[in-house]
Amino acid sequence: MTANVVNLVTSGVFELDGGSWDVDNNVWLVGxxxxxxxxxxxxxxxxxxxxxGERALRAIVSTHGHNDHVNAAPELARRTGAPILLHPDDRVVWDLTHPERAPDGELRDEQVLSIxxxxxxxxxxxxxxxxxxxxHAPSLGVVFTGDTLFNGGPGATGRSYSDYPTIVRSIQDRLFALPDETTVHTGHGEGTTIGAERAASSGWEKP
Known part of the structure; x- marks a missing residue:
């Protein structure tokens, strides 16, 4: 049986560099x-x-460590026993929100998660x-992009620990290598497709 994808929208505050913004986040459940x-x-x-619900929660996967993507993770892990997974390069960002609690496991490039x-x-x-x-879930025809790629272009890079040329290279090298018909499930707002964003990318600011 193939997994299905469910979207839950939650609301809260994104905080970084002394600023705060009200945000709606996409939480994705795959199983x-x-x-x-x-x-x-x-x-x-x-x-x-x-x-x-009553399902076994196998992992809490964090696309990155900004507070609005991880602020409920430790409590959810405490209640369910599920491990929190994060790429080690984002530990510096995670620690801004949860300095007292480390993730439980590391995500690696090209690692395959099965559910x-x-x-x-x-x-x-x-x-x-x-x-x-x-x-990227090829069998579902979807990619979950967190705040890397949105409907309308790259994620924000104007704050600490971010870089515009780097995000453009990531999108061009990794995401635009996916099939055009791949559905993009984003961290905020409406989805898109790889093909639509590739077609629009000629208008992006060049790094």
């Missing part, structure tokens, strides 16, 4: 009726736990954050 993973445990552990008979390949895509990753 079947028995087991599931959560991609980006944002803001509301109660709502995420309810969405998981409900479905494989998700980790793609290290730095730029928005040094350890940002995307998760």
């Amino acid at each position: 079947d009726e028995r087991e599931v993973i959560v991609i980006d445990a944002a803001h509301d552990a109660d709502a995420i736990e309810k969405a998981v 409900a008979g479905t494989e998700l390949t980790v793609l290290h895509t730095p730029g928005h954050a040094p350890g940002a990753v995307c998760l």
Whole structure:
């Protein structure tokens, strides 16, 4: 059986560099009726736990360490026993929110996570954050991009630990290598496709 994808939108505050902004985040659940993973445990552990239900939560996967993507992760892990996974290059960002609690495991480039008979390949895509990753599920025709690629272009790079030329290279080298029809499930807002963003990229600021 192939896994299905469920989207939960949670709301809270993104904080970095002394600023704060109200945000809505996409939390993604990938699994079947028995087991599931959560991609980006944002803001509301109660709502995420309810969405998981009676299923076994196998992992809490963080696309990067900004507070609005990980602020509910430790509480969700405490309740469910699921490990929190993060790319080690983003530990410096994670520690801004959770200095007292380390992630439980590391994500590696090209690592394959399996859930409900479905494989998700980790793609290290730095730029928005040094350890940002995307998760490509070829059998589902989707990629979960966190804040690396949105409907309308690259994620923000105007704050600490981010870099515009780096995010553009990540998108061009890693994400634009995926099939055009691949659906992009983003960290905020509406989705898009790789083909649509590739077609629009000629108008991006050049690094």
